[in-house]
Amino acid sequence: MRAVTAAPSSEFEFELLVCQWVEREWPPGGERDADRAVLVARQLGTKRRRWDTIAIEADRAALRRRANFGFQHLDGDLLHVIQNAPAGWAWYRDALPDPGYSWRYVREAIHEADDRGILDVRRDGNRIEIRRKWVYPDWVDRIVAIENKPDLDASAARALRPQLERDVALALADEAWVATTATGERVEPAILEDISVEAGVLVVDPGERSASVAWHPRSLDVDAPGTRIEDRADDADSEYVQSAGTFEYVDPERKRELRLRIAERAYERGWRSFIDSMRPDCRHFELRDAEGQLLPHCAAKGCTQTSAECSGSCSEYEPEPPAWRQRGWPIEGGPGKRLRQLLAERRRRHRPGL
Numbered sequence: 001m002r003a004v005t006a007a008p009s010s011e012f013e014f015e016l017l018v019c020q021w022v023e024r025e026w027p028p029g030g031e032r033d034a035d036r037a038v039l040v041a042r043q044l045g046t047k048r049r050r051w052d053t054i055a056i057e058a059d060r061a062a063l064r065r066r067a068n069f070g071f072q073h074l075d076g077d078l079l080h081v082i083q084n085a086p087a088g089w090a091w092y093r094d095a096l097p098d099p100g101y102s103w104r105y106v107r108e109a110i111h112e113a114d115d116r117g118i119l120d121v122r123r124d125g126n127r128i129e130i131r132r133k134w135v136y137p138d139w140v141d142r143i144v145a146i147e148n149k150p151d152l153d154a155s156a157a158r159a160l161r162p163q164l165e166r167d168v169a170l171a172l173a174d175e176a177w178v179a180t181t182a183t184g185e186r187v188e189p190a191i192l193e194d195i196s197v198e199a200g201v202l203v204v205d206p207g208e209r210s211a212s213v214a215w216h217p218r219s220l221d222v223d224a225p226g227t228r229i230e231d232r233a234d235d236a237d238s239e240y241v242q243s244a245g246t247f248e249y250v251d252p253e254r255k256r257e258l259r260l261r262i263a264e265r266a267y268e269r270g271w272r273s274f275i276d277s278m279r280p281d282c283r284h285f286e287l288r289d290a291e292g293q294l295l296p297h298c299a300a301k302g303c304t305q306t307s308a309e310c311s312g313s314c315s316e317y318e319p320e321p322p323a324w325r326q327r328g329w330p331i332e333g334g335p336g337k338r339l340r341q342l343l344a345e346r347r348r349r350h351r352p353g354l
């Protein structure tokens with residue numbers, strides 16, 4: 001593996017650089033508390049909003065206890081069972097609160113939790129009884145959402161503004177940030193652009209692989225009801241526009257659920273999951289070392305390829321020659337499979353207790 005030092009050639013590469021920096025340095029401008037851990041993931045969010053980079057600030061001791069439940073995420077159904085499972089054996093319908101949906105899905109979640117070894121399950125006649133193995137910990141402290149815009153010019157800022165306004169109104173994340181490329185000017189032009197003042201601006205120096213704060217964000221009130229902006233009536237100033245904007249309130253309990261689901265998915269995926277949507281089984285696929293982090297590189301194209309490029313339809317795709325796979329193949333797989341394992345191992349290192 002060779003080292004890379006060049007500036008990012010695409011938004012994707014910029015995004016990986018931001019993820020790498022956040023994982024290593026967050027919070028910006030301060031020391032990371034030894035009791036805290038930061039998990040980073042990319043391209044995560046809700047059905048309606050996906051953020052480029054997400055940082056989950058977590059309590060390190062609680063994160064260790066979270067590891068009891070394995071590296072896979074717990075979805076909403078599993079969380080309902082695991083968070084409410086009793087300390088002693090009980091019929092599941094006595095023990096769990098009414099889910100508000102069919103009990104059939106609860107039973108499926110119980111069987112899945114049993115298969116994963118994270119819940120005690122037994123039968124008493126026709127009845128399924130459950131008992132918790134561990135208390136599910138309260139491991140998520142803060143969620144930070146970052147939008148990556150390497151070129152934050154006036155038109156990019158205009159496009160970004162409504163998204164940031166939605167983020168601020170809903171306040172699902174504790175902070176919203178925009179990451180952009182540093183220009184080196186005394187006042188970074190990004191902070192003069194027309195974006196929400198509540199959002200922070202992080203300027204990234206790709207050459208140095210470092211970042212600094214150009215504008216501090218305002219903390220958002222994640223415990224208060226949020227407002228989901230359904231229709232902004234963007235041109236409301238226009239005399240031709242008749243419609244008003246429409247909104248929906250999201251209560252704090254729903255926000256807590258959504259935050260935990262996002263955090264759970266971030267726990268499983270991390271940011272190195274980029275390899276899952278690429279072709280590491282191509283003979284040209286490499287991982288290159290960028291200051292201790294492994295980033296994808298295409299030897300045929302001589303660049304950091306995007307996941308859209310690195311697919312079976314790539315004109316330069318060539319499968320690994322079978323000779324590369326001789327030792328251990330087909331049980332262990334070829335170099336592509338080993339690269340996947342290498343990244344999974346790195347991800348695991350950032351999950352204390354796994």
Ligand code: SF4
Nearest residue numbers: 282285298310314316
């Ligand atoms: S040649 Fe295409 S498929 Fe192979 S590594 Fe490069 S981008 Fe990916």
